[in-house]
Amino acid sequence: MPNNPLCNPAEHTLSRRRMLGAATAGAAGLGLGAIFQPAVAEELSRNDRQVLLMWLDGGMSQLESWDPKPNTRFGGPYRSIGTSLTGVRISELMPRMARQMHRLAVVRTMKTEDPNHSSGVPKILRGHPKDRGVTYPYMGSAVAKMLGPTASGLPPYVWVKPGNGGFISKHAGFLGAKYGAFAIGSGKPPTNLVRPNSISDSDDAARQELRERFNRRFAARRHPGPSEANSYVYDVAQALMKHEDLFDAETLSAKDRERYGDHDLGRNTLLGRRLLEAGVRFVHVQSYGWDTHGDNFNAHASRVPKVDQALSALLDDLNQRGMIDNVLVIVMAEFGRTPRINGCVGRDHWPNAWSLAMAGCGIEPGVVVGETIADGTDVATEPYDIGHMFHTWYQALGIDSSHHEFTNGTQPLPVAHDDMHAVKELLS
């Protein structure tokens, strides 16, 4: 019997949807999925915690957001404003968040290694663990693996992004393709999500049975990884078909749309909230275009208020719905932006002293951790790397990151950087 993990084109005749192709191809490239220790899964199943990551791709300036240095050489044109936390000031571009600072925890002393997008993004989203010759999963895939799907049966890791959707298996790393990201492009449902009226229930059931039969035949001649991923994506697509209302703009209140904002980030964050309510474990909301090498200050004047609006509405809703204790909200990028202002009136890449924010599940509210020096060009207190944050976030989710391990085949692997630790001040 051939045991080739790779597929051939003829075996994809049922893979009409782009996400299926991506899932299978990704699985083939990644080999066997890891098996998370059963004891951990059992422990984690006792809670139903969720995550929403707001990712500001390209790098939001800490100086025009969480760590302003007004009236200094590199401080930029904007003022700082007082917040609901005594003595804490943030940029005037975030007036709504200023009123919600008592709900947030902000780290102002992020000091990471990589100033490049192409290598920095995956490092940050993987928690930059020690190099052991394996490809670690993105946080969304890791959480999907460790906490699994909720009882909703919806895909545990959904990526809401502008542009195209699909199934992004590469996020899963060594976990195997089925832990990849189910990407919803521009808030639109995956193509062919809705079953055509011309297909009756009985026809649909017959099709599913046929598909499963083909899948079993396919799986019998292959490693389990690709076929598991293949079946898995069909299963989550089936689950998603029951929630097509999530993608129906008619079901949104005008008030909600106004509160989150009539822009990509607002619409995608609102969809993110709805996905959390529907039971998605990990929602990654993506905002593109933060790489402001030129015209940084006008760009941030245009962009930061949209973060302010969407994040504020999200925190309001999670609080009002009683979800905030179970949902971890993280706002970050791959780095911040240089204090130095270049000739294009822009700021460049800056991993040396930047900020991120979090709120909700397991996080101490109303905390600002760390200080940068007066002109923002370095940290003044203990620096933190992304590994510290991964430990913190996993522990906030109830995962003992110091002891729990992934298993990649027979290789045990720490879930976060083994020389780093959770930041106690951030944990409630």
Next chain:
Amino acid sequence: METDAQPIAQPKQLTTIETDRQYRVIRFSPNAKTLYGAGFDAAIHRWDLSGELPTELLVLPGHHGWVESLIFAAKHNLLLSTDSWGQLCAWDIAPENPRPRWRHAEAHDGWIRAASISEDQTLIATAGRDGTVRVWSVTDGKLLHELPGHEHEIFSVAVHKSGQAAASADLLGNLKHWELPSGKCVREVRLESMHYHDRDHDVAGLYSLRFHDAGKTLLCAGSQPNLTGNVGGIPSICWLDWESLEVTKTMEFGEKKQGYVYDYQFHPDGYLMLVTSGAPGAGQFICQRLDEEQPFFTTTKMSNCHSLAFDAASNRCIVAATNRNSQGNGAVRDKEGKYLGNTSPLTIFELPAMVDA
């Protein structure tokens, strides 16, 4: 005798003054004996130009954030300055060390993006992030008109030669005609080519308004932007017929990497001098006659040029550019480990003399 005078030479670079900081605007004092400069450090800097070499004078403190407008009212011995925290200040420049004659710490809520003085130097209009145009008396700072109505940040404002009207333009290129006696917006037009939107980012292109040709034309300067993230756009000046509000001519200055017209001045001999800043390192100093398609002088030797000061008496100008290699990821430090900022070299040009054809 009327002459058909033509420049016979190119502008000649005389020298460059190195500075230790970045300047957004430079201007000669009315007697051209002092150069004023302001930028990112909340102060107004001055150089005495009467000697062989420029000598730095005491700075004028009291501003916050960025100082972007320096406008002289020579009739009143005043310098009017604005900053990004909303302050408008009138400095008495008669004394050796100028001091404020009046100031409004909160003339606007936040960044004052533009200011324009009337030809008779009685009015100054200001506008910015709060979407409101305000018109003040130059001599005593009294607020004369408050003109709300823009839904977005205002980037440019101009007082008409008559003193009876003003124009303002916002982030999206919406341009309004204000009647000053009544304070009403009487006409609107949108310059769509001077706005760009992509991925939740509105990019303004209309950075400057200025009346020209006895008020018959409104010059709309800046860029036709087409990129976010990095600066991308064609530096442009649109000529808007003030009566019809129609664009009659668009002057473009280079390709899209050149970005924006940041500053310009008219030479008394009828040509336009302007500076541009775009992608990293991209800067131009251009001289072009209004009736010609191409500049008679362009230099790209200076990086990212932001301001141009012109003195007609000495027939010279100074360009504020940016040091080379101003862009870079991570920490750029000197040998002692000090974090380096960028600077604005000030390059002095002698301008072409005019002779009979």
